[in-house]
Amino acid sequence: MPGPRPRPELHSIAAHAAGRSAGVPAEEFTHLLAANENPYDPLPGVLDAATAAARRLNRYPDIGCARLIAALAHTCDLPPTRFAAGAGSVGVIQSLIQAMAAPGDEVMHAWRSFEAYPVIAKAICGAMPVAVPLTDDGCHDLDAMAERVTARTRLIFLCTPNNPTGTAVGRDALAEFLARVPEDVLVVLDEAYAEFVSDKDAADGLTVCREHPNVAVVRTFSKAFGLAGLRIGFAVAPEAVAAALRTMAPYGVSRIGQEAAIASLAATDDVMKRVDLVVAERHRMEDALAARGFPVARSQANFLWLPLRERSAEFAGVCARAGIGVRVLAGDGVRVTVGARESNDHFLATAANFPLEPG
Ligand code: PMP
Incomplete structure (x- = not known):
């Protein structure tokens, strides 16, 4: 018997909430670069x-x-x-x-x-x-x-x-x-x-x-x-x-x-010192990815955008198998949070092995 039903429009909220890292729960990743979080412990x-x-x-x-x-x-x-x-x-x-x-x-x-x-x-x-x-x-x-x-x-x-x-x-x-x-x-x-x-x-x-x-x-x-x-x-x-x-x-x-x-x-001073570290890492990652031929735009935030179009899901899959959660926006691109140096290094090493031309 049908019970009380919420408005059907609310389904789109459930879809949004489930959208992180192609449905894989964050706990399954060792490197969390999907949600634009700050990588540092609280001050x-x-x-x-x-x-x-x-x-x-x-x-x-x-x-x-x-x-x-x-x-x-x-x-x-x-x-x-x-x-x-x-x-x-x-x-x-x-x-x-x-x-x-x-x-x-x-x-x-x-x-x-x-x-x-x-x-x-x-x-x-x-x-x-x-x-x-x-x-x-x-x-x-x-x-x-x-x-x-x-x-x-x-x-x-x-x-x-x-x-x-x-x-x-x-x-x-x-x-x-x-x-x-x-x-x-x-x-x-x-x-x-x-x-x-x-x-x-x-x-x-x-x-x-x-x-x-x-x-x-x-x-x-x-x-x-x-x-x-x-x-x-x-x-x-x-x-x-x-x-x-x-x-x-x-x-x-x-x-x-x-x-x-x-x-x-x-x-705020200590917070901004951490921000400076993230911005320096952002520049380092942009340069490394651009040198590998990735289509990476200069970012003003704590994440990078890789417009990989139809290869986005494939790239996110390669990252997931390496324990890295990134945010894939299907058919459009992959968003990668700038994390702590160790995570960024692991991401760059993983990206370096991704063949940019479909094999
Ligand atoms: N605005 C933008 C542009 C965001 O990217 C986000 C989080 N991803 C938010 C707002 C919401 O962040 P919060 O609710 O954690 O403040």
């Missing part, structure tokens, strides 16, 4: 703060993350009224779409880009995702995106650096784009990988959102700060939007998460 001060918070787990956390928001506001030199924190940046992205888009409204994003935008827009919010293809070199096609804006467009996501292609939106190009977007459309800069950007001409959301009243920035503690397991992200948004986000997800960040994030901000 000692962060672990101490988390452990201390664990002693008070019988108490609710701060309902609206006031101390974390105060620390973020101080770090970013923006008023606390512009901040909201949530369960990972994906939780913040979900709240943003729910806050802005009613069923039938349009949510624009580039493609390929972070899969969560269309999935959340459609399956959770009943909104209409509008996917605008990237340029051939994996960049946002901002001209094409500006042309696709309609009266129903409520949100535009720009993922910079873009997952999976690693390209960042330029400062000047973004300024021109924003001048063409109507004021009532919220442009969300998803800067999950912002700390890894080395291109001096890349746009910086924290600067842009001071000058443009319709820009929001989403950032995370999952990547550079290495707290993916704790689920903490935040938005810097126009005040009315930030206030809506804060009321929509009360108690959205755990007690341990809030304390670990505050301790991480206090340790």
